[in-house]
Amino acid sequence: xxxxxxxxxxxxxxxxxxxxxxxxxxxxxGEYEEQILYEFAPTKRLIFSETKKISSTEEWxxxxxxxxxxxxxxxxxxxxNNPKMAGFANSDAQxxxxxxxxxxxxxWNPQWEFDSVRKTWTIYYQERIWEDAPTSLPVFExxxxxxxxxxxxxxxLANRINCELFANIFQSAYDTLTKKQKIELPDxxxxxxxxxxxxxxxxxxxxSQADVFGGMGSWNDDPAGMAYEKGEEDKYNQLxxxxxxQIRKTVMYVVxx
Numbered sequence: 001x002x003x004x005x006x007x008x009x010x011x012x013x014x015x016x017x018x019x020x021x022x023x024x025x026x027x028x029x030g031e032y033e034e035q036i037l038y039e040f041a042p043t044k045r046l047i048f049s050e051t052k053k054i055s056s057t058e059e060w061x062x063x064x065x066x067x068x069x070x071x072x073x074x075x076x077x078x079x080x081n082n083p084k085m086a087g088f089a090n091s092d093a094q095x096x097x098x099x100x101x102x103x104x105x106x107x108w109n110p111q112w113e114f115d116s117v118r119k120t121w122t123i124y125y126q127e128r129i130w131e132d133a134p135t136s137l138p139v140f141e142x143x144x145x146x147x148x149x150x151x152x153x154x155x156x157l158a159n160r161i162n163c164e165l166f167a168n169i170f171q172s173a174y175d176t177l178t179k180k181q182k183i184e185l186p187d188x189x190x191x192x193x194x195x196x197x198x199x200x201x202x203x204x205x206x207x208s209q210a211d212v213f214g215g216m217g218s219w220n221d222d223p224a225g226m227a228y229e230k231g232e233e234d235k236y237n238q239l240x241x242x243x244x245x246q247i248r249k250t251v252m253y254v255v256x257x
Contacts, residue, residue: 001208003030004110005076005094005248006189007123009204009255011057012074012096013194018061019069027057028192034120041106041127068101071137073256075107076248094248096125105133140249140256144203147246148177151210154239161226161236166212166219173210176202200254207247207254213240 007030014027029036038060039053054060064072077093096108108125115122151174158167175181183201185193186208196204212219219240227236 001211001247001251002214003032003121004112005211005251006030006208007033007036008074008094008096008110009251010192010194012072012255014057015061015064015069015072017195018065019072024058024061027061030192031188032120033123034115034118035122037122037124038108039124039126041129064098069098070101071099073097073137073140074252075138076252078245078248097130098127099137105130140253142253142257143246143249144177147203147206147250148174150239150242150246151177151206154243157227157232157235157239158223161223161230161232163223163226166223169212170210173206176209177206194255196254203250204254207250210243211247213244 011027018024035055036057037053037055038057040063054063073096075095075097095110098106098108100106106127106129108127111124111126113122113124114120151170155167155170155174158164158170172181176183179202183198183205185205189208194204214220224233224236227233
C-alpha cells in the first residue's frame with residue numbers, strides 16, 4: 001500500500017475514533033512524514049475572506065469538532081485511478097470527505113512534496129466545498145469475496161508467465177485474507193498501525209500486501225513484458241486493473257465501516 005493511501009486511512013480512522021470517544025489523542029506521523037498541513041476553505045468575514053491553516057492533525061480535529069463535524073470518510077474515485085500511474089506521487093483520485101451538521105460537505109485532497117535533502121515529505125491538505133455533493137452518503141460494501149477471487153486468478157497468471165515472486169506475494173495476501181496464515185505486520189506499519197477487529201485487519205493487511213503497483217521492480221514493470229511474450233497481455237491488463245480496484249474498494253470498506 002502506498003504512503004498516500006495509508007495516511008488517508010489513518011487520518012480518517014483517527015478522526016472517527018475522536019468522534020466516538022470525544023477524546024483527542026496524539027496522531028503519530030509516519031517515518032518519512034516531516035509535516036502535515038491543513039487549510040480550511042475560506043470563510044467570509046465582512047468584506048474579507050479568512051483561511052485557517054493548521055500544522056497539526058490534533059488541532060485540525062479540534063477545529064473540525066468546533067465546526068460541528070458530523071461524519072468523515074475516505075473516498076476513492078475508482079474509475080479515475082490507473083495502476084500504471086501508481087508509482088507517482090499525487091496520481092490517485094482519492095480524498096477525505098467531511099460532512100458537517102449544517103449540511104455542508106467538503107473534501108480534502110492531499111498533495112505530497114518531497115524534500116530531496118532531508119529525504120522527507122510534507123503533505124498539504126486543502127479543503128474544498130463539494131457544491132454538488134449527493135444528498136445520501138455512499139454505501140461501502142464488503143467485497144471480500146471479489147478480492148479473494150482476483151487474488152487467486154492473478155496468482156495463477158503470475159505462475160503462467162513465470163513470475164514466481166509475485167505469485168508468492170499474491171498467495172500470501174490470499175492466505176492473510178482467508179486466515180490461512182497468522183497476522184504479520186510489516187515493519188513500516190508497526191508504529192502506526194490502525195485499530196481493527198481481526199477480520200478487517202486481515203482485509204487491510206491483504207490489501208497492503210497485494211498492492212504491488214508502481215515503480216521499478218513492481219508488477220507494472222517486467223511482468224507486463226513477460227505477459228506479452230506469453231500471449232497473456234489482455235488477461236494481465238484485466239486482472240491488474242481488477243486487483244487495483246479491489247484493493248481500493250477493500251480499503252474503503254474497512255476504513256469507512
